[in-house]
Amino acid sequence: MASLAPFKKHKVTVVGSGNWGSTIAKVVAENTAAHPDLFEKDVQMWVYEEELDGKKLTELINEKHENPKYLPGISLPKHVIANPSIEDAVKDSTILVFNLPHQFIKNLCQQIQGSILPYARGISCIKGVDVREGEIRLFSEAIGKELGIYCGALSGANIANEVAQEKWCETTIAYDPPPVDSQAPTPARTPQNQSPSASHVDLSKLDQHKDVSGLPSKIKLKPLPAEFHAIDHVTMQTLFHRPYFHVRVVDDVAGVSLGGALKNIVALAAGWVDGLGWGDNAKAAIMRVGLLEMVDFGKRFFGKTIQTKTFTEESAGVADLITTCSGGRNHRCAKMSAVEGKSIAEIEEREMNGQKLQGVSTAEEVNNFLKSKGLEDEFPLFTAVSKILKGEAKYEDIPQLIEPKTTDAHAEA
């Protein structure tokens, strides 16, 4: 009887090497080593090159197996290979993990068009939204469209330093590629080639797809050659799940992406009220209103596909909101800004050592979008944050700014 040829292994590249980028490279590399049947062991990590104490950051990472600037004190697996050339880092990779501050992604995608495999698949770990000319897109969509590939999303209550120290947490991966015309048959999973860490995934869901592709209608998703394992929920879970990093895989890419982006706006308001010393009740009020605006925003602008339960049941929703409003960088810097009476930009420059806050630009981008639609009043917390950042309102005004407008009947009572 003819024996089956072994599967071709997936090569994985992490695009980005900041605080979260380096942490995810560690997670992924631990799994490529643990699953040699599925993945090539080496993980390429693209590094935006810079100098630290007169030495190139890539050289330091490859010598010390640590990212001394963005994730100091954490050992990276030796097979995380820091690479300053983005074109070389993504070459021949079937799985691309995008993990860098959202303001840099557009340029980067332009740089790698033509260098990636046409049948590569992506996962965006980026928390932000892409707003241009009155249109809003998820970064998974933006990446998918720029590169002509499918891109899902990973997001959750995941403060990078805690994950890097292997403190237990959960995350959510949303992965729902459209069906591929003329898809070559992919090898069936058997107990022998099924990863144990993925065994609790509902296999009946693997081939269910919706119509959100992140791809322009003209471009068809390129089928993965038959010699590879399918890149599906099981593969994604096998790549990211660790004993300290528990993964749930869902289909709602919009819900997962928006939860991660919008909670950063709420975290700024939570930081300000903390900085004012208003206590936990005030912060809980901010989070309650913030969650409602996050769901409302998702339903209005991504209504076809989004599921409310992603915000209320998944790590990428309410859990991420809670953790970010307690220990996140956006919250921390906003709090310091209220305590010290300094701008967030000043605090970011002083405290973050090159790490980038995402909340300030997201607040501005979401506000531009809402303004273009004439809907600022319908999202009072998001609008209040933007006004405070622009100096048009004060932190102390938040309760009035987010108070629902009273009807005449109420006003008279």
Ligand SMILES: NC(=O)c1ccc[n+]([C@@H]2O[C@H](COP(=O)([O-])OP(=O)(O)OC[C@H]3O[C@@H](n4cnc5c(N)ncnc54)[C@H](O)[C@@H]3O)[C@@H](O)[C@H]2O)c1
């Ligand atoms: N850090 C966290 O705890 C955390 C957790 C979950 C998700 N996220 C999200 O992950 C994404 C990446 O965040 P991070 O924490 O890895 O980054 P970071 O805040 O550490 O940002 C610094 C990174 O930006 C790079 N950079 C600087 N200038 C650049 C340029 N011109 N072009 C390209 N890159 C440049 C730096 O080299 C560095 O890798 C963000 O969207 C963030 O919201 C962060």
Ligand SMILES: O=P(O)(O)OC[C@H](O)CO
């Ligand atoms: O540190 P922040 O505010 O960027 O938030 C970090 C993560 O997004 C928390 O899940």
